[in-house]
Amino acid sequence: MKSGIQDLQVGYFPGCSLQGSSRDFAESLHLVAKALSIELCEVPEWNCCGASSGHMIDHLVSMALPINVLLKAQKAGLDRVMAPCASCYNRLATARHEIAHSPASKAQVEKVLQTTIGKLPRVLNVLELLAEVADRIGPKVTKKFEQTVACYYGCLLVRPAKVTGFDRTEEPVEMDKLVAAVGGKTIDWNFKTECCGASFSVSRTAVVGRLGAKIMNDAVGKKAEAIVVACPMCHSNLDLRRGEINQRLDVKTDIPVLFITQVIGLALGLSEKELGLGRHFVPVAFPAKPVAAATVS
């Protein structure tokens, strides 16, 4: 096949967000995946990952649901499952970890699912997957993403370390590397992994406002022209709830919030519309600077 890069196949668990609030994440993800010749194999008949309400209410449910997803993936012959939503990722990974380390929970879950659990597929987050194909990105960049951005990881991608085992818990860098790979600059700031309020996005917007304000304040204070995220909740909290946030700031902020997939998409020269940039509440616009559109001859 062209460019000699083998097609990379990986299991794909969309979860609810990517079909609802964060359709733009899904759209950009699929476009970028295609461009980087990654085949996303959706887990057949997937169910809820057991996040938010699930693990607030009942531990067993919050275990059984994600394990059921992984079992289906395994049945479909997938050895790895990528969950773009940080919350889905965290649920799947946590459940997998607990099954692996507590025979008791394993037995319990096996009982309710009426099956025996063998070797479950590995769980990846979107950054892990992209980092894996980082070397494919560089050569495909047609339009350098020449912005200075704040990479915001939130809490669920890197914590708890023993479950995720991904990147540096306190000082993650994978997203920064990806941004750099498409020509962007990243700021050294302090709220990389702070909480954004997650699912309070809907229920307790005041909390989101308070937490978000801190995040935006630091990012803008350190001259970020955009915030880059890899989590639907981070995105909606900082984008959808910008009003709430700005109420708590003396200096109102208007910098856009992009998914890492959208950033890469832009650099690969994909259409802003198809990347779903139009769906944002805070319009995606950058301070005017000579954006040299690379002429491909």
Added chain:
Amino acid sequence: MSRVGVFICHCGENIAGTVDVAAVAKAALDMPGVVHAIEYKYMCSDPGQTMLKDAIRDKRLDGVVVAACSPRMHEPTFRRTAEEGGINPYQCEMANLREHCSWVHEKGEPTTAKAVDLVRIQVEKVKRNHPLKPIRVPITKKALVLGGGIAGIQAALDIANTGSPVLLVEKSPSIGGHMSQLSETFPTLDCSQCILTPRMVEVARHPLITLYTYSELEKLEGFIGNFKATIRKKARKIDEKLCNGCGVCQQKCPVKKIPDQFNEGLSNRAAIYVPFPQAVPNKPVIDLENCTFFKSGKCKACEKLCPTKAIRFDQEDQIEVHDVGAVVLATGYKTMPVSNFSEYGYGKYKDVIDGMKFERLASASGPTGGAIKRPSDGKTPETIVFIACAGSRDRLKGVPYCSKICCMYTAKHAMLYQHKVHGGKATIFYMDIRAAGKNYDEFVRRAVEEDGVKYVRGRVSRVYEDGGQLVVKGVDTLLGAEQVEIRADMVVLATAVQAQDGAEELAQTLHVSYDPYKFFAEAHPKLRPVETNTAGIFLAGACQAPRDIPETVAQASGAAVKVAGLFSQPELTREPIIAVVDRQPPPVFSHCVGCFLCKSACPYQAIEEEPIKNRNGDVLKVVAKVNPGLCQGCGTCVSTCRTKAIDLQGFSNEQVFAELMSI
């Protein structure tokens, strides 16, 4: 026909709880050669040992198997008992029913079956034991102390005061160690240097102590009582005899901007320098990386200006070899490096410092003369935050253990701060307060009650800068688990105590064992805390585990007594576990054919050539001979010998073979 007695220990429930000891005793009675087998709650107890002694007498036993804990634990105990009972101590063997059986297997028939096997193995062995006599070797009554911190200083003085000479080796240019950097010491708040420097001077003056500063141990050969230590004296590039420590050289040295290690980089020093004013010896050393002459071949300012003409640019390292009888390891600790704390901005923000830096700030001899000024701009911090357990008890940081000293020195730091900065606000984030020790908890209470230090029970997630000020983000787990944010002028991390760099290599040079964190391992956690598993090598201070000053000093004195005890004997008796070459009546003389392939296999050059002569003195045959003074009993020669002419006492071919055949 041997008469073996088997004594099975319950070790309370430790063994009896898992192994059916009665069944083991019964099975033992059926083993050929066993004439007596009993079980008892605690064999190592006095009544237990008496039982053993009586049995030896009454049942006329000639061999004893004690089935109890690991021989590494109680073999000496029971061998002594056997001797008191009237048989040769080496007619006693131990079957390890605890560490190797009851503690590692589930209760049940297979476990008991294994216990029986373990007993049988030892029965078969002991039947083939021969009475052995301990080996006598001379002792070199001179001690080597590695490390010139308070541990090494104390040990050296205590040993020297018993009348034995000591070599004190310190890798840096002066003795004193970490303690010389401390400001004041808990729980009494007396000035560290005030109590330490007299000791340092005493060491320098002591007629029996030879000081090797700026020196390192290269090699240690030999064994207890008879070590050979190779010491490298690094070249100071000055003639210590001529130098009078006037200090002109450091004043005149053109290179002045080198971060001063003693002040933890809070001040600068010259390229030729004495680490600190009270240094012992008070002689400078030239830092080759930074000296202009060694970099560019020009300068020599110090040489020109030295009033006593003591500078020696051509001075070389010197190697010295010394015979010593005992070694005390006192190489101390280090604290966790900067790179491990990105979340606290340690190394990123000037005003986030570690405990040792704070000691220098608070020290009257420090760069600020004891005034608490923050590194960035020299302002006095009005609010200061201390973070205890920075790295300690944190698996992610690879340090699951408690660093032990931080609770106390952090309380001390906060207290000193409150004393020096009136109206200042000090907050301490902590997990637990571990203030076990004489007057320790009282000390912490004082910090809280009298000096108004604020203790917040919770972890800090992040320290970041906001508008030029540090913000400490943490949680208070006691008051409604609230998130707390403190805007601080300075942050002090109580960084974890870790094993000294190069500890592992040193342990390997000395053949002492070490734990997963590279702290040197004591021979027994409770009963032999200052000994290592290598006879004649002892431990003092934080090289074994995190320790505070009182503990370190106590342990150093303990180690010193062990050394003194060793030196108090006229000669050394060593385990007779050594190789011997067989001797036969003429005309064979020995099964050894004198090929001497064993010679190069011996790690101790213990194998010598012995010519066997007839009356007229002409050589009939040359055979191998083991020097019992040198042989350490590894047995490598035994398995190299084709004719089986060499055998190892205590682990003879016959014994091992019988053990194997009994399984």
Added chain:
Amino acid sequence: MEALASKAKELLAAGTVKVVIGYGKGTGESRRPIFVHAAERADDLVVDAGCVQNLATYLTKSEVRALGRMAIVAVPSTLRSILQLAAEKQLREENVLALATIDGSIRELATFDAVEETIATIPDAIGEADQKMIDKLTAMSVSERRAFWAGELGRCVKCYACRASCPMCYCERCTMDCNRPQWIPVASHAIGNLEYHMVRAMHLAGRCVQCGTCGAACPVGIPVHLLTFFAESTVRRQFGQKGGASAKLDYAMSTFKPDDKEEFIR
């Protein structure tokens, strides 16, 4: 052949040596060891393709030694044996004189250095047939190899001819004769035979001069020499040391390098 005879005459007549160990006519084409004490018997000595046995075995026999200084007709492997025996302090320079038969000519080698120089020039690869056989065996599966050796060693009658013919098996008391403990059952049965040949190979690893005399000596034709060849080959491959190269001891099994391979150790 005349050259050898005259050299032997000269040596014996002059009393330089008391005995010449060499080859004489055996039944048919075979050649057998002979011990020439007097110049007039020197013509019994034979040199031809039939002279293959490694006579070095006799250099350590007390009966022969008792005669006085020995000259020995030496094929390359004999020269190697001399060096190895010297390294193991079993032979002194003044006790032996080698008459090396190299491509027809006779070379008198009075010193170990001379022997070393000579041997250095001669390739010491094992015979093609033997190498083929070893390759064939190593290509087999473990169980096939076990079957092969079970079959071969099953025929062993423990006559110890292999031991007796080996110049390196000079021990006065062999492990086999050691009975406290009785490491290896005396009787010739399956396990004992396996253990015996294993021990023999191990004891020769790093010392074997690869003359193959042990194999040739076996009355029932077991290729026992393949075992010692194989063990020796491991030593050469892994440690780059070998038996019979020098009169100075360099025994692979009692020396080591800290970075020796250890991929098989967990």
Added chain:
Amino acid sequence: MADPFEPKMTAFVCNWCTYAGADLTGTSRIKYQSNVRVIRLPCTGRIDFMLVMKAFSRGSDGVIISGCHPNDCHYTSGNYHARRRWMVFRDLMDFMGIDLRRVTFSWVSAAEGAKWAELVNEATNTVRALGPYKEVQQLAVAGID
């Protein structure tokens, strides 16, 4: 209905590292399978290759040999000599048809209590899967002793 096969495992260990490590396994109460019988020697240098062969002919189904890591040897170099001996002996055993999966070589230090437990379990499981070592045991009974 015969009992399920339980392998007979024999371990030759050095006193200073592996034996001490096994003691640590005990003091840390880490459980492992009880098939193994340990024979304690001062040093791996003392482990005669013949012991391994004898263990098999005596009826062991598997053998474990363990000592100090390189550099850690209490006797400085006993383990280095042992390592060479093992290297040659392994090749020879293989050449003579001994199943090397039944022989486990390892370094277990005095601090590696957990490793000892793992080692024993893994070796025991491997051998259990292989079944009794009939091939050699039959040879032994075929004999006269």
